[in-house]
Amino acid sequence: MPDPLLDVRDLHVRFGAHRSGEVHAVRGVDLRMAPGEVLGLVGGSGAGKSALVSAVLGLLPHGGTMTGSVRFEGTELVGLGDRAFSALRGPGLAVVFQDSLSVLDPVQRVGAQVVEVLRLHDRALSRAAARSRTDELFALVGLPSGVVQAFAHEVSGGMRQRVGIALAIACSPRLLIADEPTSALDVTVQAQVLDVLDRARQASGAGLLLVTHDLGVVAGWTDRVAVMHAGRVVEQAGVTELFEAPREPRTVTLLRAAPDPRTPRHGRRPDPGEPVLEVTDLRVTHRLDAGPRRRRGQVVAVDGVSLTVRRGEVLALVGESGAGKTSVVEQVFALSPPREGGVRVLGHDLTSADRATRRRLRGQAQLVVQDTTDALDPRMSVGSAVAEPLAVARVPRRERRARVVGALEAVGLGPGLVGAYPHELSGGERRRVAIARALVVRPTLLALDEPVAGLDVSVAAGLLGLLADLRDDLGLTCLVVTHDLAAVRRLADRVAVMVGGRVVEEASTDALFDSPAHPYTRALLAAVPVPDPRAPRPVALVTGERLWTAARAEGCCLADRCPLLAERDDERERRCREVEPGLVSRADRTVACHWWDLGPSR
Amino acid sequence: MTGRVRGRTGADDVDLRRPSARVVRRVVRDPQAWVGGVVLLLVVVWALVGPWLRPWDTTYADVTAFGVPPSPEHWFGTNDIGQDLYQQVLVGLRKSLMIGLVAGPLATLVAAVVGAVAGLVGGWVDRLLLAGVDLMLVIPSLFLLILLSPVLTRGGWPTLAVGIALLSWMVVARVVRAQTRTLRERGFVRAARFSGASTWRVVRRHVWPNLASLLVIDATVAVGAAVLAEATLSYFGLGVQVPDVSLGTLLASGSPSVATRPWLFVFPAAVLVVTVTAVSLLGSALRDGLDPGGPDA
Numbered sequence: 001m002p003d004p005l006l007d008v009r010d011l012h013v014r015f016g017a018h019r020s021g022e023v024h025a026v027r028g029v030d031l032r033m034a035p036g037e038v039l040g041l042v043g044g045s046g047a048g049k050s051a052l053v054s055a056v057l058g059l060l061p062h063g064g065t066m067t068g069s070v071r072f073e074g075t076e077l078v079g080l081g082d083r084a085f086s087a088l089r090g091p092g093l094a095v096v097f098q099d100s101l102s103v104l105d106p107v108q109r110v111g112a113q114v115v116e117v118l119r120l121h122d123r124a125l126s127r128a129a130a131r132s133r134t135d136e137l138f139a140l141v142g143l144p145s146g147v148v149q150a151f152a153h154e155v156s157g158g159m160r161q162r163v164g165i166a167l168a169i170a171c172s173p174r175l176l177i178a179d180e181p182t183s184a185l186d187v188t189v190q191a192q193v194l195d196v197l198d199r200a201r202q203a204s205g206a207g208l209l210l211v212t213h214d215l216g217v218v219a220g221w222t223d224r225v226a227v228m229h230a231g232r233v234v235e236q237a238g239v240t241e242l243f244e245a246p247r248e249p250r251t252v253t254l255l256r257a258a259p260d261p262r263t264p265r266h267g268r269r270p271d272p273g274e275p276v277l278e279v280t281d282l283r284v285t286h287r288l289d290a291g292p293r294r295r296r297g298q299v300v301a302v303d304g305v306s307l308t309v310r311r312g313e314v315l316a317l318v319g320e321s322g323a324g325k326t327s328v329v330e331q332v333f334a335l336s337p338p339r340e341g342g343v344r345v346l347g348h349d350l351t352s353a354d355r356a357t358r359r360r361l362r363g364q365a366q367l368v369v370q371d372t373t374d375a376l377d378p379r380m381s382v383g384s385a386v387a388e389p390l391a392v393a394r395v396p397r398r399e400r401r402a403r404v405v406g407a408l409e410a411v412g413l414g415p416g417l418v419g420a421y422p423h424e425l426s427g428g429e430r431r432r433v434a435i436a437r438a439l440v441v442r443p444t445l446l447a448l449d450e451p452v453a454g455l456d457v458s459v460a461a462g463l464l465g466l467l468a469d470l471r472d473d474l475g476l477t478c479l480v481v482t483h484d485l486a487a488v489r490r491l492a493d494r495v496a497v498m499v500g501g502r503v504v505e506e507a508s509t510d511a512l513f514d515s516p517a518h519p520y521t522r523a524l525l526a527a528v529p530v531p532d533p534r535a536p537r538p539v540a541l542v543t544g545e546r547l548w549t550a551a552r553a554e555g556c557c558l559a560d561r562c563p564l565l566a567e568r569d570d571e572r573e574r575r576c577r578e579v580e581p582g583l584v585s586r587a588d589r590t591v592a593c594h595w596w597d598l599g600p601s602r
Numbered sequence: 603m604t605g606r607v608r609g610r611t612g613a614d615d616v617d618l619r620r621p622s623a624r625v626v627r628r629v630v631r632d633p634q635a636w637v638g639g640v641v642l643l644l645v646v647v648w649a650l651v652g653p654w655l656r657p658w659d660t661t662y663a664d665v666t667a668f669g670v671p672p673s674p675e676h677w678f679g680t681n682d683i684g685q686d687l688y689q690q691v692l693v694g695l696r697k698s699l700m701i702g703l704v705a706g707p708l709a710t711l712v713a714a715v716v717g718a719v720a721g722l723v724g725g726w727v728d729r730l731l732l733a734g735v736d737l738m739l740v741i742p743s744l745f746l747l748i749l750l751s752p753v754l755t756r757g758g759w760p761t762l763a764v765g766i767a768l769l770s771w772m773v774v775a776r777v778v779r780a781q782t783r784t785l786r787e788r789g790f791v792r793a794a795r796f797s798g799a800s801t802w803r804v805v806r807r808h809v810w811p812n813l814a815s816l817l818v819i820d821a822t823v824a825v826g827a828a829v830l831a832e833a834t835l836s837y838f839g840l841g842v843q844v845p846d847v848s849l850g851t852l853l854a855s856g857s858p859s860v861a862t863r864p865w866l867f868v869f870p871a872a873v874l875v876v877t878v879t880a881v882s883l884l885g886s887a888l889r890d891g892l893d894p895g896g897p898d899a
Contacts, residue, residue, distance in 0.1 A: 330796075334795075334796065335798075359798070362797070362798040366797065367796045368793075369789055369793045370789065371789060374788045374789040374790055375789035375790055375793050376789075376790055376793075377790040377794075377807075377808050377811070377812070378790075378812070379808075379811040379812055379814070380790075380807070380811070384807075388794060388799065388807070389797040389798065391803075392797055392798045392800075392803070393798070434793065438797075441797075
């Protein structure tokens with residue numbers, strides 16, 4: 001082995017000499033990285049990954065101390081002064097954070113910030129030279145040249161990560177540290193950003209320390225893997241070796257919990273009954289206001305969506321962010337009359353339903369809103385949070401307690417939690433409480449918006465198991481909104497794929513996964529990381545991201561981004577751009593694509 | 603996150619405790635709270651039991667002592683018609699405190715209702731309520747009080763308290779509205795709406811508890827402001843009317859003779875300053891304690 005790039009020996013990181021005692025976040029880690037190597041660092045939340053990374057970067061928060069040895073190219077970093085460390089960051093070490101929004105200055109153009117970094121580390125560099133170097137960097141990470149002049153809030157999440165990468169590689173670092181660089185991104189964007197990261201790494205010859213909780217990402221993009229648990233590195237191995245012959249029980253647990261979209265469903269599902277939810281040609285627009293009276297225009301979030309969910313069936317609504325999935329469920333489950341299109345819930349047309357009918361439907365159709373860690377009121381105990389829908393439904397007070405305890409039991413939580421407050425719960429428990437809140441009124445139709453997003457793999461696996469049990473035991477009819485395709489495979493009977501406010505493909509889960517018909521569906525599936533290093537690396541067939549479009553687009557909503565773009569002749573190209581493809585049904589599949597319409601593609 | 607967070611020790615352990623417990627702890631350790639609280643308590647107790655400490659009656663006029671300076675007989679001196687100023691100040695203090703304690707929280711309540719409803723409902727309701735708030739802000743409240751003075755004085759001090767409250771809620775209502783608009787996008791408010799909770803229920807169960815810090819502070823600050831507002835009005839002869847007495851009327855009647863018989867002005871003024879300062883200190887301590895970014899005692 002050549003001289004190590006990074007050599008960590010017996011590193012301990014402790015936080016806080018608090019009254020409440022100190023936290024020993026990293027407990028004796030040994031880690032070596034060769035120059036140019038890609039090392040994946042995986043582990044659940046609280047495993048100490050972030051503390052380790054902060055220590056290596058010399059960015060421990062106030063109250064954090066490290067002991068042991070961290071050598072970077074032979075230089076000891078433990079006890080290194082602030083000034084010396086600063087000189088090392090940039091040309092030596094650089095970092096890409098989970099969301100570069102917090103790294104970028106909101107009042108400076110992003111290009112100017114890269115120029116600033118370049119000139120900070122090389123005083124001899126002229127402004128003009130720094131600018132042209134910035135243009136080169138932006139081209140390298142695949143950003144259109146106009147982005148140089150943009151502000152951070154004007155660009156999408158994927159573009160921000162690209163700016164973050166450009167910023168990190170600006171000074172050609174020898175070690176690039178990426179801390180969950182794609183956790184907040186859609187899979188298609190994730191594949192693009194990781195490819196950019198890989199390209200940037202190769203261009204600068206840097207080593208890459210990729211911190212992630214996603215084993216699919218590890219399998220696709222790293223050479224070697226270190227598994228962390230409870231502050232220690234429990235196993236270090238080559239990526240193929242680790243996936244095929246894990247030695248440590250912790251690694252085995254982690255691998256087993258990793259969601260794999262290739263696994264088909266087990267067991268037969270009952271045949272669906274009558275339609276419970278019928279959405280026809282629904283359109284949802286959001287107004288963009290620039291002030292109390294000034295209207296800037298409107299965004300078409302949902303552009304003519306039709307869906308049917310039958311009794312006992314689970315329909316998954318998938319697609320990238322901004323595709324309009326959440327807008328569909330929120331419009332439906334507000335139970336208010338839609339402005340355009342029709343919604344029938346349990347046979348009642350919402351357009352003509354009176355107040356009493358709506359109240360009755362409220363007890364039948366419940367939505368678990370997207371959890372952004374605050375789906376529960378921080379000032380309300382678990383008991384009162386779960387009881388709230390009962391109070392709304394005017395269930396007598398004396399019955400409530402039993403119902404609340406029952407609902408908590410249904411989601412696998414003990415009655416002891418009734419008096420607890422949300423901050424005392426773990427992420428998975430909070431999610432379960434939110435589900436209990438919906439179940440407590442014994443609904444027929446349940447919608448879940450991103451039920452497992454942002455959870456640790458093992459916690460997410462537990463929650464998916466719970467949802468599958470609930471589906472089977474209670475015979476729930478479910479509408480699940482998610483961009484997690486592994487979750488879809490496990491839960492759903494049918495899948496509807498949304499792009500740009502429209503449904504482009506709808507089919508049974510197995511049919512959709514085994515033979516995707518629409519080019520977007522194929523691209524989506526190709527971009528999903530698979531926890532298997534031998535599987536082909538995820539690719540982004542669809543590039544770019546959907547941004548909010550103010551006006552209704554002519555033609556196919558995917559016209560500019562379609563993976564088939566290169567293969568289209570002029571005539572077909574014109575058709576894709578000008579004529580909106582209608583939904584065509586064949587067998588048990590519905591697809592909106594001119595190509596599928598013209599005959600099966602090869 | 604794995605396992606139970608409860609009982610776990612961590613760097614963020616302090617913030618994991620119940621917010622109210624943390625607030626109480628921080629407020630209790632704040633010297634401002636102690637000074638403000640103890641002084642305010644003494645003032646209130648004094649206002650209640652003070653009259654029995656001295657032999658004089660409020661209405662009794664000592665014909666042997668017209669306008670005498672403070673003496674062992676008359677601790678705060680007497681006024682031109684021989685009334686004992688000590689007793690007068692106590693009566694005035696009681697009135698001022700009552701007006702303050704009614705008007706302050708009432709103003710906050712109005713602000714909390716209007717601001718929360720406007721922020722939560724949005725749309726034309728929001729615009730209408732905001733327009734009302736702005737209209738009230740544009741009209742100088744003193745001017746309005748002068749206009750309404752005949753009505754307000756006829757009903758005695760409770761109407762005056764209500765009047766003061768109705769003219770001092772607007773700024774806070776705007777703050778509450780702004781905060782509510784951010785709360786409206788939070789998951790738990792959306793979850794409540796999707797489970798069918800009415801606007802009023804969401805306001806009571808979700809908006810107010812989450813704005814408790816703001817509201818408690820404002821109610822405290824408003825007490826001090828209302829006491830001052832009453833004093834100002836009465837000073838100009840628009841508030842409490844003769845024969846009723848408040849700190850404001852005492853200041854008004856004492857001010858012409860501040861050079862010749864200073865005690866007629868100094869004692870009511872001192873009591874007013876001490877009371878308002880104590881309330882403000884308490885409010886300031888509450889604000890520090892409830893501010894998550896504030897110093898952790």
